[in-house]
Amino acid sequence: MAANDSNMPFIRNLASSERKTRISALESLRTFLSASAAASRLTHLDNLKLWKGLYYSLWMCDRPIPQQNLCAELAGLIDVLPDEAVGPWLAAFWETLGREWTGIDVLRLEKFMLLVRRVLGASLSWVCDVLPKATEAQAKETKKSRRRRDRIDALLENLAGWPLETQDNLSRVPVGLRLHVLDIWVDEVEKLGLLDAEKTGEAGRQFLDRLGLLVEAQTRSTCKPVRLRAKETLADDRLPWNADEAGDDEVGKSVQNGSGDKDSWDGFDD
Structure with missing residues (x-):
């Protein structure tokens, strides 16, 4: 059952021109989302409405420090959601940013680029929170390992459907948004220690390899800037x-055996 607007009266206030009103609305939203039963009932349309309000909340936010704080707060909403609600929440985020990206003026673009970085970082952290440490023994299937597998699958499916969309549907995810995600993903996995095999162990490396394969798929894009940027990051x-x-692993071989000389001459781009 959808959570109708009467159950989420704070939606309109998220985009208020008054800073205090926006802050109060965001606090109400956090409280609402922290109730597992309410968050689990949210439909895709509900999540889109919420992210539209949050998008305009950042749109209305001025000055660098408040903008940085707000981006961190919006990304941190993932932490209060039950696991089953995170995938739909992130899908609505990427759909909203994909829809609005080309309409963001140059004076506001930087803060939305920061929001993308913070949300991507929070998404990866959500997975890292359940990765076993390298020193932990690999046990048989447990509730914790199933939770880990479900989180990894949910995030990778989400990324494959949106910012690292694998069907090369350029109308679904704007080129500028794709390029920004390609620019930042290595930085974000490094911050979380995923590049340190001694800390993350086999599970962390497997997750990183699967993420790398999504980036590798971008090297076959029909858009030359996307192809080149993906190759550079890999x-x-x-x-x-x-x-x-x-490069004797799945990702290394894919990179080496990828599109090869495809970018040596493509003719003139339209």
Whole structure:
């Protein structure tokens, strides 16, 4: 059952021109989302309405420090959601940003780029929170391991459907948004320690490899800037498959055997 607008009266106030009103509305939203039963009942339309309000909340926010704080707060809403609500919540976020991206003026673009970075970082952290440490023994299937698998699958499916969309549907995710995600993903996994095999162990490396394959799919995009940017990020010296001998793993082989000379001459782009 959808949570109708009467149950979420704070939606309109999220986009208020009054800062105090926006702050109060965001606090009400956090309280609402922290109630698992309410958050689990949200439909895709509900999530879109909420993200539209949050989008305009950031739109109305002036000055760098408040903008930075608000971006962190919006990204942190993931932490109060039950696991089953995170995937739909993130899908609504990416759909909202994809719809609005090309209409963001240059004076506001920087704060929305920061929001994307913070949400991507929070999404990856959501998975890292359930990854076992390298020193932990690999146990048989448990409730915790199932939760880990479900979180990883949910996030990767979400990324594959939106910012790292694999069907090359350029009308679904604008090129500028794709390029920004390609620019920042290595930085964000590094911040979380995912590039340190001694800390993350086999589970962390497997997750990173699967994420790398989504980026590798972008090297076959019909958009040349996306192809080139994806190749550049996959060649980052910080990534473990570039340190592995001869790139002898699934991602390394895919990168080496990818589109190859495709970018040597494509003719003129339209």
